[in-house]
Structure formats: C-alpha cells, structure tokens
Amino acid sequence: MASTSAPARPVTAPAGRMAAVNEMTRLIRLLFEVEREFVRTVPTLVYRVGEPELKYLICQHVWESAGHARFLRERGRELTTFGSTESVRDPLRRIFTEAVGVNSADPLVIAAGFYGVLKPALLAAYRHYLKVTDPLADWPSKKLVEEFIADEERHLREIAPYLQGVDAREWKLHLTQALDDLGGWLGQETRLPLAAGYVWQHEKTPYTHPATCNRGSYPVCSGVFGLDPKEDPIVRPWLTDPKTDARVIRLMVYVWLMMEMDAIDYLSTVFIETPTAPFDLHYDLARHLWDESRHSQFGFRQLPKLGVDLMTVEHSLDLYNILVQMPPHERYAMMTMEFEANSFPTKATVMDRVRELNDFEADTLLAFDRNDEQNHVRYGHRWLPEIMALFGETRSTEDFVKETKAKFYQLAEIYGGKVPHSLPASRRLTGEKILKLAGVT
Numbered sequence: 001m002a003s004t005s006a007p008a009r010p011v012t013a014p015a016g017r018m019a020a021v022n023e024m025t026r027l028i029r030l031l032f033e034v035e036r037e038f039v040r041t042v043p044t045l046v047y048r049v050g051e052p053e054l055k056y057l058i059c060q061h062v063w064e065s066a067g068h069a070r071f072l073r074e075r076g077r078e079l080t081t082f083g084s085t086e087s088v089r090d091p092l093r094r095i096f097t098e099a100v101g102v103n104s105a106d107p108l109v110i111a112a113g114f115y116g117v118l119k120p121a122l123l124a125a126y127r128h129y130l131k132v133t134d135p136l137a138d139w140p141s142k143k144l145v146e147e148f149i150a151d152e153e154r155h156l157r158e159i160a161p162y163l164q165g166v167d168a169r170e171w172k173l174h175l176t177q178a179l180d181d182l183g184g185w186l187g188q189e190t191r192l193p194l195a196a197g198y199v200w201q202h203e204k205t206p207y208t209h210p211a212t213c214n215r216g217s218y219p220v221c222s223g224v225f226g227l228d229p230k231e232d233p234i235v236r237p238w239l240t241d242p243k244t245d246a247r248v249i250r251l252m253v254y255v256w257l258m259m260e261m262d263a264i265d266y267l268s269t270v271f272i273e274t275p276t277a278p279f280d281l282h283y284d285l286a287r288h289l290w291d292e293s294r295h296s297q298f299g300f301r302q303l304p305k306l307g308v309d310l311m312t313v314e315h316s317l318d319l320y321n322i323l324v325q326m327p328p329h330e331r332y333a334m335m336t337m338e339f340e341a342n343s344f345p346t347k348a349t350v351m352d353r354v355r356e357l358n359d360f361e362a363d364t365l366l367a368f369d370r371n372d373e374q375n376h377v378r379y380g381h382r383w384l385p386e387i388m389a390l391f392g393e394t395r396s397t398e399d400f401v402k403e404t405k406a407k408f409y410q411l412a413e414i415y416g417g418k419v420p421h422s423l424p425a426s427r428r429l430t431g432e433k434i435l436k437l438a439g440v441t
C-alpha cells in the first residue's frame with residue numbers, strides 16, 4: 001500500500017525516470033543501424049567473388065541481416081526514444097563504406113574484413129546487450145537478441161571454409177583500428193582514437209562496380225539463349241514447341257534457372273548506390289536477392305543429378321555487363337518491368353510440359369519460382385517510383401520504363417555479345433547435348 005506520508009516526487013525530469021529504457025533503446029538503435037549497413041554494403045561482394053556457393057551464402061546472410069534489422073526496428077518503435085527516421089549516423093556508416101574496399105581489391109580479403117572484423121564485433125555487441133539488459137523487463141528484446149546471436153555465430157561458421165588461408169591481416173587491422181575508434185559498435189569498449197596518419201581509403205578512391213562479374217573457375221559466354229542447337233544450350237523455339245520432349249524442356253529450364261545468377265550479380269549492385277533508400281526498399285531488395293539465389297540453386301543443384309557436368313555449362317555475363325553501364329533505377333526497371341514481367345507466359349508453358357514427367361521436385365521448384373517472381377513484379381510496382389525519385393527522375397513511370405528499354409537495347413549493341421565462349425562447341429553444353437542427356441536421340 002502506498003504511504004500517504006511520502007513526499008510528492010517532482011514531476012520534472014521524465015528523461016531520468018525512463019533512463020533504463022532509453023539506454024537500451026539507444027543500443028537497439030545502434031544495432032539496427034549496423035545491420036542496415038551490412039545489408040547496404042555486403043552485397044558488393046556477391047558479383048566480386050567467383051564461387052557460386054559463396055555468392056548464394058552471402059545472399060542468404062544479407063537476407064537474414066535484413067530480417068534482424070527489421071525486427072530491431074519493430075522492437076525499437078515500441079520504445080519511445082528510438083526515433084522515427086531510419087538514417088544511419090556518419091561515424092558508423094563510414095566504417096562500412098571503408099569495408100567495401102576498392103574494386104581492384106581481392107574480394108576474399110574484403111570478405112575477411114566483413115566476416116573477420118565487422119561481424120564478430122556485431123556478435124560481441126549483441127552479447128553485450130544481453131549482459132546489460134534486464135532479462136525480465138526487456139524480455140522482448142532479449143528474445144530477439146538471443147536468436148540473432150545464434151544466427152551471427154552460424155554466419156561465421158558458414159563463411160569460414162571460404163576464407164581459409166586468405167591472408168587479410170593488414171586489411172583486418174585497418175578496419176579494426178577504425179572500429180576501435182568507436183569503442184566497438186555500441187561504444188561498450190575503451191576507445192582507441194585513430195592515429196593521426198590513418199587514411200580512409202574510400203575518401204581517396206571511391207568504390208565503383210567492376211565492369212564484369214566474377215564466375216571463378218566456371219566457363220563463361222555472352223548469352224545462353226539462342227536458336228542453334230549446335231551452339232546454344234537453351235534453344236528458344238524448343239521451349240514452347242509441343243513436339244519437344246518434356247525431359248529436354250526440364251534440362252533447359254534448369255539451365256535457365258541456374259543463369260539467374262545474372263540477376264544475383266546485377267541486383268547486388270543496387271544497394272550501395274542507394275544509401276538514402278528507405279529501409280523497406282532494401283529489405284525487399286534483400287528478399288528479391290535471396291529468392292534469385294535460391295532459383296539459381298535450383299538449376300545448380302538439379303543439373304548434376306540429371307547427368308550435366310557443371311564445368312561444361314557456360315555462364316552468361318551479358319546482362320551484368322550491359323546493366324552495370326546504366327544507373328541503378330534503370331537496372332531495377334529492366335529487371336522487374338522487362339525481364340521478370342515478360343517471363344510468365346513461356347514459364348507457364350514450360351511448367352505444363354514438365355508436369356508430364358511426374359517429377360514432383362521439378363514441379364515444386366518451378367511453382368515456387370513462379371510464386372516468387374510474382375512477388376518480384378509487385379516489388380517493382382511498389383519501389384520503382386521511389387527509386388526513380390532517389391535519382392531525381394521526373395518522367396512518368398510509363399515513359400521512363402519505355403525509354404529505359406530502348407536505352408538498354410542500344411547499350412546491348414555496345415556492351416553485349418563481347419564475352420567469347422570459354423569452351424568450344426564440342427565441349428560445352430548445347431541443345432544437341434541436352435537431347436543426348438535426355439535420352440531423346
């Protein structure tokens with residue numbers, strides 16, 4: 001029972017009254033900004049590393065980090081001082097911008113910087129949060145942070161095999177010094193101010209995208225769609241010809257899916273160039289990216305089961321090479337309003353043909369692909385006007401898309417078709433070889 005004789009408490013200084021909540025909110029806000037920045041910058045690794053499995057893994061981590069950021073924002077908004085903006089403070093942002101490196105840097109060294117310095121520091125920040133918060137009062141945050149710690153530990157385990165033997169000591173030291181200047185992401189450690197001679201590399205050499213994407217040891221070419229079964233793996237008219245054997249169509253559609261690695265590579269370029277995008281735009285881009293990485297994996301994992309040696313499947317580089325010549329809003333317009341929006345009729349025919357095979361797995365993969373693609377076109381309608389606005393684009397969306405398509409096909413004349421076949425026709429996967437693999441001839 002309250003004592004009636006207690007002196008009345010002053011009604012001023014509400015900030016002091018809520019100090020415990022405000023302090024935890026400050027940390028949640030910092031964690032949100034760090035996860036956001038990871039999503040903005042780490043995709044620059046995707047097209048720079050060559051190993052498909054590593055590309056896929058990074059796409060998955062970007063998606064999971066976007067999820068962390070979203071839950072942190074949701075929790076933050078329940079707390080009064082989180083703030084209504086989503087901006088990232090400069091001292092934090094510049095470390096991520098630095099971590100991207102220059103485009104000539106060894107991508108595995110850059111990956112070692114992210115995963116050997118910035119991510120472990122995030123894990124340490126989450127652990128610090130658990131240590132200093134009240135487990136009962138702040139249970140909602142605690143629950144999230146416990147899950148994120150498990151994710152962060154797994155991310156480090158998953159990346160480790162790819163970074164084995166990579167000598168990144170110098171680069172990691174460089175980033176560690178920048179981070180020590182903040183005393184860790186939450187300022188929870190003793191600050192070690194930067195030496196006077198510290199040089200921010202991104203201020204001297206701003207990052208630019210490489211002119212082409214890396215596919216490691218895999219053979220490459222300009223494009224995989226064509227008309228000549230002696231040259232091309234996906235023979236366009238065969239996809240919709242009722243006389244084509246369904247087993248041939250299944251192999252061709254798996255090649256098609258695997259080539260969505262194109263989409264992974266060029267979509268990854270958009271994040272870093274849209275630093276002021278609303279978080280929800282990056283969140284949907286991260287989802288889009290992860291979806292494409294799974295679609296590509298459908299082909300990458302199924303083709304060997306059907307007897308295809310992946311070292312004979314050339315990767316098409318034209319789309320990246322052409323799109324990287326265009327600004328990000330034009331890239332995004334081509335992706336969602338041209339390539340994706342127009343893929344549905346052919347894919348529907350393909351799905352109906354594949355169903356003749358009673359291949360439940362193939363049917364499942366294609367159905368999920370279709371479902372995802374419908375979402376991607378929705379994202380396009382939702383975000384294209386916003387991403388256009390970020391670049392000061394004032395044309396109507398309709399005119400912009402029309403003129404961007406025309407521009408793309410002009411640029412294709414200059415930048416397309418320039419990648420020679422890595423393999424002679426006798427060695428690479430072609431329509432004719434697909435007929436043999438399918439047992440048709």
Ligand SMILES: [Fe+2]
Nearest residue numbers: 260291292295
């Ligand atoms: Fe896709």
Ligand SMILES: [Fe+2]
Nearest residue numbers: 292340373376
């Ligand atoms: Fe898509």
